Amino acid sequence: MVTSTGAKRARGGAAQMRATSHTTRRAARRPGLGLAAGGPRRVVVRRAAPPLENDQEVARQIPKSIHDIDNGKILGFDANLSEDHPGFHDEDYKQRRSWIASLARDIVPGDPIPRLEYRPEEQETWAKALGELEKLFPTHACKEFLDAVDRLDFRPDVVPQLQDVHEVLQETSGFAIRPVAGLLHPRDFLNGLAFKTFHSTQYMRHFSQPMYTPEPDLIHEIIGHIPMLTNKYYADMVQQIGLASLYATDKEIWHLTKVYWYTVEFGVVMEEEEVKAFGAGILSSYGELDHMKTGDRELAPLDPWAKQPKMSYKDGFQKKYFVLSSFEEGSELLRRYSKQYIDREHQG
Numbered sequence: 001m002v003t004s005t006g007a008k009r010a011r012g013g014a015a016q017m018r019a020t021s022h023t024t025r026r027a028a029r030r031p032g033l034g035l036a037a038g039g040p041r042r043v044v045v046r047r048a049a050p051p052l053e054n055d056q057e058v059a060r061q062i063p064k065s066i067h068d069i070d071n072g073k074i075l076g077f078d079a080n081l082s083e084d085h086p087g088f089h090d091e092d093y094k095q096r097r098s099w100i101a102s103l104a105r106d107i108v109p110g111d112p113i114p115r116l117e118y119r120p121e122e123q124e125t126w127a128k129a130l131g132e133l134e135k136l137f138p139t140h141a142c143k144e145f146l147d148a149v150d151r152l153d154f155r156p157d158v159v160p161q162l163q164d165v166h167e168v169l170q171e172t173s174g175f176a177i178r179p180v181a182g183l184l185h186p187r188d189f190l191n192g193l194a195f196k197t198f199h200s201t202q203y204m205r206h207f208s209q210p211m212y213t214p215e216p217d218l219i220h221e222i223i224g225h226i227p228m229l230t231n232k233y234y235a236d237m238v239q240q241i242g243l244a245s246l247y248a249t250d251k252e253i254w255h256l257t258k259v260y261w262y263t264v265e266f267g268v269v270m271e272e273e274e275v276k277a278f279g280a281g282i283l284s285s286y287g288e289l290d291h292m293k294t295g296d297r298e299l300a301p302l303d304p305w306a307k308q309p310k311m312s313y314k315d316g317f318q319k320k321y322f323v324l325s326s327f328e329e330g331s332e333l334l335r336r337y338s339k340q341y342i343d344r345e346h347q348g
């Protein structure tokens with residue numbers, strides 16, 4: 001997911017984490033910054049993990065199941081839109097979002113996700129965004145994503161239902177989808193991943209800007225997140241971030257939020273000496289896809305132990321992408337990383 005205004009930015013580091021769809025902009029093409037150049041081939045796997053940073057620990061209940069995670073504690077992105085939101089002056093749009101959000105609050109994990117009848121303008125928005133993004137997928141997206149998109153069989157004339165993609169995830173990686181009304185607190189959102197649950201919005205971006213949304217919306221979730229979550233190694237990697245979050249201090253939650261940001265939202269992977277996108281914030285944004293491939297950006301191996309750069313939101317594309325050599329190796333790396341948190345909890 002992605003934040004928008006300064007106020008929201010301050011709130012957030014923001015997990016549910018964001019769909020950066022700066023999609024209408026196209027980064028300037030810069031010859032000589034091709035993918036093979038400078039792309040690391042292998043992830044860093046440390047032999048000895050440094051001690052975790054210990055900040056002030058606050059007594060709290062560690063969730064034992066997804067039922068212990070409240071999906072109603074929304075920090076932002078509900079129907080109270082900011083003035084610069086494309087739907088700010090559209091009362092009908094805001095009412096529609098409010099209604100969809102109310103459905104999310106009433107759902108108990110395990111219950112079927114309500115099927116929405118999408119309106120013609122929502123249908124057109126989906127078709128337009130899918131049509132544009134599909135132009136770049138063959139050259140910009142990783143093969144695991146392309147395989148999953150084939151399986152999911154997205155069609156321009158049908159907006160996918162969360163319940164249907166939830167069932168595909170259950171059959172593939174075992175992940176579940178749980179609707180959410182807006183932006184969860186990062187701890188709650190990351191904790192959900194520990195139980196292989198992805199909190200997803202169900203509302204559509206405003207029809208006036210089909211290639212842009214300042215916040216996560218259905219297009220970001222369905223196109224950006226769902227396909228990769230069918231891959232078992234990727235899904236394991238994501239779950240490891242969630243497992244670490246169960247035992248993380250508040251300060252560590254912010255570090256994990258950044259680890260999530262630079263993998264699940266903006267991660268890239270090397271594929272035969274080419275860098276390809278797997279992060280949802282890239283895959284759901286035409287502009288970010290183009291920038292990732294040809295823009296002025298750095299590539300570096302992913303190191304979850306290292307201090308992570310500040311997350312950037314809507315004010316431009318990512319300056320730096322972190323690279324995996326494969327999802328098998330990413331899963332192994334994040335397992336080593338989350339083990340520190342788990343061991344500390346059990347030893348402490």
Ligand SMILES: [Fe+2]
Pocket residue numbers: 001002016017018019216220224225265280281
């Ligand atoms: Fe996201």
